[in-house]
Amino acid sequence: MNDAHEARSGALPHSGTPGRTPADLDTEHTTLTDAYRLCRRIAAAHGRTYYSATRLLSADRRPAVHALYAFARTVDDIVDTPAAYGSREALAALDAIEYRLRHAWTLTRADRPAPPPTALPAEFDAVARALTDTVDRFAIDPRHFWTFLDSMRMDIPESPLFRNRYPTMPALHEYMRGSAAAIGLQLLPVLGTVGPVADAEPAAAALGNAFQLTNFLRDLGEDLDRDRIYLPTTELAAFGVDEDLLAHCRRTGRTERRVRRALAHLIAVNRDLYRRAAPGTALLNPRVRPAIRTAATLYAAILDRIEDSGYTVFARRAVVPAHQRIRLAAGAAFRA
Template sequence: MCVKRQHKWISSSLNVEKQRMRGGFPVLSSIVANPTRDVTVMSSEQKVYDVVLKQAALVDRELRSRDALDLDIKPDIAVPGTLSLLGEAYDRCGEVCAEYAKTFYLGTLLMTPEKRRAIWAIYVWCRRTDELVDGPNASHITATALDRWESRLEDLFSGCPFDMLDAALSNTVAKFPIDIQPFKDMIEGMRMDLRKSRYENFDELYLYCYYVAGTVGLISVPVMGIAPESKATTETVYNSALALGIANQLTNILRDVGEDARKGRVYLPQDELAQAGLSDEDIFVGKVTDKWRNFMKKQIKRARTFFDEAERGVAELSPASRWPVWASLLLYRQILDEIEANDYNNFTKRAYVSKAKKWLALPFAYAMSMMHLKTPSSLAKA
């Protein structure tokens, strides 16, 4: 029974204007010595990797004791009068997902009902969190408001949801081995958006990308499930899920350079800009030059490297979960192609994948989901 406060299961009136979802590697550099101070500084990759290890261990404890790695879902607790409300809560989450993530929603329909509903609940919480700093009321959001949102998160993990949409997620985290840390880390990413508009190097940007997008991968793996025939370690699958989140967010950043600049934000490594002979002023002016093209080529190459890493893990997911993830991966990769097609003008042109290309990608994503260990990269090499 909830004792912290009186909670109501009420339909939340989400501010649902169109928005961009914010939407890793295994550790590339772990610990570096700081020559100016006699201390050891942990890199962002190591910090994130420690979270990955914790999440993988949690899933291992739940799943490795059985022959199959796919999740044996706990049944809903039959409290009189609540199951119908819970069903309504999940249905509402599905409606939001269908309206604002149409392609992904179609993919979720191939999942089992339990997994489908859980992914809807996760999507809606992530969307609501993102809209706190990127939605119509973003100008009124303070650090205190985010603290309250985190307190509310802790309540729903304790089985005390505040409203109907929280109830769906509360039920989901009770049924799957999902830890609270990635959720808290996503909220931390929102805090970064309130206080930070520049990133000195990729190490700083990597941590931000993990907070706002890599976390989604860590949260989703226990629901997606790992294929029973997979020989990959849980840690490997988590690393690939993290890589997909990082790749998607880097793609968002490269697509939205002009839009972010008009808000006074530059989500690009400052040291790499300087090495390319560029500055914030060049971005604010918004002129495509050879320097900018060369800089963008390197940024796009990095994003594609993360997508390549993500491919390995998608192939290890349970068969019913692969299609929506493949669809997301392939469509986001195409945004990078569109940036190139626009001659790297992401100042005044927004790269987007046409509806025709989206529909063409779906059957290919489905075909890939049916071929367990074959990825686009491996097929290209065959």
């Protein structure tokens, strides 16, 4: 990636591109700064827990994390906004995004023909500019982004990869390999490690999976509205829970006893993921450890809120109140 740093494509210029005048560089710098500002706004608006934790990072790392979040959010919105994108349009948009990033990052067409012109979100160019700068500066392996995009294709009905039910936890982990673990692996070079990056990768992937499973538990009702069940159906069935029962709970807004037991079990599984990821914090740069502990603490607190509400995930979204986020963040940040 560092070799490509010296020559960007015209679509995604980089402020370090040689052969430009000082005026050109000033214009590019302003554009890149604005791109990062947009990414920060996206992170602040849509990822409150995530954004709260990033505020503990150093100023040089924080924008990169915002860029990674904004990219993931932009792609996720394409997949999850049927009013704006039908299945074919969403697939075409993902293909166009992958093509443009491969072309910008490798200066080749990646042995694939250019996809037909496709409308992308208005913010994509700015987000891609910040993302490209982040990938360059921190030498992030592009493969993690292709894995992520393949996972997003699994959410699109007309994709050959499409799945909207996951029978077992291993099957769900295959989806989360791209939707969650890949995000953790993208972040790792930004956060920095005290030893080889490879040593910290299993814990980073586990933490990404822990965050994702928390989302699935919190958003069970909303996902049902989109005809998706991300919780393993065989594990639900062990408690007498099937799709009809879940649909009934969504219609009534009431969580039936068997569903409560199933959710309690899966919350225990989720907490085990957080425990398995926790030792990885010691492998990170000491300066970023408070932020990662804070992110894990705040996300795990969503599970507490689900339990405290009586598992009312069909009626309302579990949210950690602002005052509690501040208290938990402070405790996690200063924990030894």
